[in-house]
Amino acid sequence: MSKLRxxxxxxxxxxGGLILLLLIPALLIRNLVDERQGLRSSAVEEVSExxxxxxxxxxxxxxxxxxxxxxxxxxxxxxxxxxxPENLNVTGDxxxxxxHRGIYDVVVYHSNLNISGDFGNVDFAGVPKERLRFDRxxxxxxxxxxxxxxxxxxxxxxxxxxxxxxxxxNHNVAxxxxxxxxxxxxxxxxxxxxxxxxxxxxAGSISFCPVGANTEVHLTSDWNNPSFMGNFLPTERNVDxxxxxxxxxxxxxNRNFPRSWKDDSYTVGNSDFGATLLLPVDSxxxxxxxxxxxxxxxxxxxxxxxxxxxxxxxxxxxxxxxLVGAALIVFYTLLLSISEYVTFNLAxxxxxxxxxxxxxxxxxxxxxSWKLGLFVGGVLVILYGYMFTILQLQDYALLAGSxxxxxxxxxxxxxxxxxxxxxxNSAEPKKESEQKQVDTNVQ
Numbered sequence: 001m002s003k004l005r006x007x008x009x010x011x012x013x014x015x016g017g018l019i020l021l022l023l024i025p026a027l028l029i030r031n032l033v034d035e036r037q038g039l040r041s042s043a044v045e046e047v048s049e050x051x052x053x054x055x056x057x058x059x060x061x062x063x064x065x066x067x068x069x070x071x072x073x074x075x076x077x078x079x080x081x082x083x084x085p086e087n088l089n090v091t092g093d094x095x096x097x098x099x100h101r102g103i104y105d106v107v108v109y110h111s112n113l114n115i116s117g118d119f120g121n122v123d124f125a126g127v128p129k130e131r132l133r134f135d136r137x138x139x140x141x142x143x144x145x146x147x148x149x150x151x152x153x154x155x156x157x158x159x160x161x162x163x164x165x166x167x168x169x170n171h172n173v174a175x176x177x178x179x180x181x182x183x184x185x186x187x188x189x190x191x192x193x194x195x196x197x198x199x200x201x202x203a204g205s206i207s208f209c210p211v212g213a214n215t216e217v218h219l220t221s222d223w224n225n226p227s228f229m230g231n232f233l234p235t236e237r238n239v240d241x242x243x244x245x246x247x248x249x250x251x252x253x254n255r256n257f258p259r260s261w262k263d264d265s266y267t268v269g270n271s272d273f274g275a276t277l278l279l280p281v282d283s284x285x286x287x288x289x290x291x292x293x294x295x296x297x298x299x300x301x302x303x304x305x306x307x308x309x310x311x312x313x314x315x316x317x318x319x320x321x322x323l324v325g326a327a328l329i330v331f332y333t334l335l336l337s338i339s340e341y342v343t344f345n346l347a348x349x350x351x352x353x354x355x356x357x358x359x360x361x362x363x364x365x366x367x368x369s370w371k372l373g374l375f376v377g378g379v380l381v382i383l384y385g386y387m388f389t390i391l392q393l394q395d396y397a398l399l400a401g402s403x404x405x406x407x408x409x410x411x412x413x414x415x416x417x418x419x420x421x422x423x424x425n426s427a428e429p430k431k432e433s434e435q436k437q438v439d440t441n442v443q
Contacts, residue, residue, distance in 0.1 A: 011309070014318050015302050019295065022325045026294040029332045033291065036336065037284040043101035048203040051099070051108050052148030055202035056272055058174045058209040059141035060155070060194060061085065062119060064184070065169070066131040081127050082172050083260045084252075085194070088117040088212025094221035096277060103340055106203065107223070107277050110150070113198040115141075117212055120191040123260045134184040142174020142209070143200070150199040155180055157194045158187060172264045173211075205229065207274025213252040213259055220245040223277045230273030248273060283339035283347070286391050291332050293387055293401075298325050300408055301359075304379050307415055308372055320366050324359055331355040348391075352384040 048054075062083035070077050092113040099106045124132070139157060143149065146166060153164040157180075164178035184192075200206075207230060208217055222243040228234055232254070234246035252259060257266035302321055309316055331351050339347035356377055364373025390400050 011306065015306060015321060018318060018321050018325060019298050019302065021322075022298055022329060023295060025326075025329045026291055026332070029294075029329070029336070030288060030291050032333070033284055033288045033336060036340070040104050040284070043104040044106050044204070047099050047101050047106040047108070052202045053145045054205040054207070055111075055148055055200055056144040056174075056207045056209070056274070057090075057113065057115075057142065057198070057200070058268060058272075059177070059211055060115070060117075060139055060196065061141070061173055061211055062182075062184070063138045063140050063169055063172070063179070065133045065136050065138075066127050067133075068131070079263055080170050080172060081125060081132060081260060081262055083119065083122055084211045084213065084257075085117045086120040086191075086213050086259075088115070088210070088215045090115050090208060090215075090217040090219075092206075092217070092219045094206060094219065094223070094275075094277075096221065096223045105279060107279055108201065108203040109206070109221070109223075109277060110199070110201045111206060113196075113200060115196040115198060116194065118191050118193040121259075123258070125258075125260045125262050127262065137182050137184045138169055139180045139182050139194070140168055140173070140177055141179075141196070142168070142177035143198075144174075144176060145202065146176055146178070148201045149178075150201055153178055153196070153198060155194055155196045157182060158190075158192050170263070173268055205274060205276040207272045208248075209268050209272050210248075210250040210252075210255050211268065215248070215250045217248040217273075218245075219247075219275060221275070221277070225278045227276040227278050228274075229276050231271055232273040244275070246275065283336075283344040286344055287332065287336050287339060289391060289397075290335060290387060293390075294329065294332065296405065297383055297387075298328055300383060301325075301328060301376075301380070303412060304376055305363075308367065308376075312367075312369075312372065314367055314372075316366060324362065327355055327359050327362070345388075348384075348388055352388075356380045356384065 062081075064081045064083060066079055066081060067076050068079055069075070090113060092111050094109045094111045096107055096109045099108055139155060139162065141164070155162050155164065160182075162180040162182060164180045166178055168174060168177045168179055206219075208215075210232070220243065224239060224241055224243050226239065226244045226246075228237065228246065232248055232250055235249050236245075236247040238245045255268075255271045257268055257271070301324060305316060305321065305324065308314055331354075334351035334354060335347055338350055341347075342350075359380060360373050360377030363376040364370050367373060367376075386400075386404055390397050390404075393400050
C-alpha cells in the first residue's frame with residue numbers, strides 16, 4: 001500500500017474519481033441556480049398580479065349580431081359578424097418604473113395610448129343585411145388585463161361620444177376587454193372615424209394586434225433595453241441610453257385573417273406584436289453557463305498539480321486535490337450569491353479573485369514553493385479570464401470553447417511527451433530510495 005501512493009497510474013485513478021465526485025456539488029449548484037431563478041420569476045409574477053400583467057390591445061373592432069335558425073329549424077341562435085377597421089393608427093408613450101420584491105427588481109409601466117382610425121368598405125362575409133342588427137352593434141376593444149385601465153374609457157365615434165363597459169359579447173377576437181353599444185343604422189354607407197385615449201398600466205410587455213387593413217403603431221419609451229417580439233418587427237427603430245422608439249407598419253395582406261368574418265372562423269392571436277421591457281439581469285443564465293465548465297476547470301487544475309508532482313517530485317495527498325476542487329466549486333456559489341446584489345461582471349471579479357488567491361496561497365503551502373504557487377495562480381488567471389471572455393461571446397461561445405479545449409489538449413500532450421509512464425513513480429522521494437539502498441548495503 002505504501003508503494004501505491006507513489007504510483008502514477010494509481011494517482012490518475014484517484015484524481016479521476018475525485019473529478020467525478022466533484023460533479024455532484026456542481027449539479028447541486030445548477031439546481032440552486034434554477035431555484036433562485038424560479039424565486040425571481042415568482043417575485044415578478046407576484047408584483048405583476050398586484051399591479052397589472054403584460055398588456056395586449058386588440059382593436060377597436062365592430063361586433064354586429066345577427067340571428068339564424070338552429071339545426072332543429074325552430075330555435076333562434078345569435079351569431080356575430082366581426083368587422084375590423086379600415087385604418088388603425090396607434091401612438092403611445094410608455095413610462096417605466098422599478099418596483100422591488102425582496103432583492104428582486106420588477107419593471108412596470110404606465111402607457112398613454114392615442115388610438116384612431118376609421119371603419120369603411122364593410123364586407124358582410126356572406127351575411128344578408130336584413131339579418132344584421134345594426135342598431136345593436138357593439139364597438140369592442142380587447143385589453144388583456146382590465147386592472148391596468150387607469151381612467152374612464154370613452155370613444156369618439158363619428159359625431160358621438162360613447163362610454164365603454166367592461167366585458168365582451170364573445171371571445172372571437174379577445175378574451176377580455178370593453179364594449180360600447182352603438183347604432184350603425186344610419187352609418188352603413190359612410191366612413192366611420194373613431195378616436196380613443198387609453199391610459200393603461202402593465203408589467204413586462206405591451207403588444208398590439210394589426211386589426212386594421214392598414215395598421216401603423218408608433219411607440220416610444222424611456223426604457224433602453226427592449227426586446228421586440230411577435231410576428232412583426234419594427235420597420236423603424238432607435239435604441240439608445242435614453243430609451244427607444246419604434247414604428248410598425250402592416251397591411252391586411254401581412255396577417256392571416258380577413259377584414260371581417262363570422263363568429264370564430266379566424267383567430268388573431270398569432271399576429272400580435274410589440275415590445276418586452278427586459279431587465280438587464282442575465283446573471284442566472286451566465287452563472288449556469290459557468291457551472292457547465294466546472295468539470296473542465298477541475299480537470300485542468302488537477303492536471304497542473306499532477307504534472308507538478310511528476311516533474312518536481314512533489315508528493316500530494318488526494319485530500320489536497322479534494323480541497324482545491326472544493327475551492328473551485330465554491331467559486332460558483334460565491335458568483336451566484338454576489339451577482340444578486342451587484343452587477344455580474346463585478347461579482348465575477350470578486351469571486352474569481354477570491355478563488356485564485358485562496359488556491360495560490362494553498363498551493364504555495366503544500367508545494368513549499370512560491371514559484372510553483374504563483375504558477376498555479378497564473379494558470380487559474382488564464383482559465384477564469386478565458387471563461388469570462390467566452391461568457392461575453394454569445395454567438396461564438398461554442399467555437400471559442402472548442403478552441404480552448406483543443407489548446408489545452410495540445411499542451412497536455414506536449415508536456416507529457418517525454419514522460420516514461422512505465423518507469424514513472426509520480427513523486428517518490430529520492431532520499432527515501434537512496435536510504436533503502438544504504439540499508440541493503442549495510443545488511
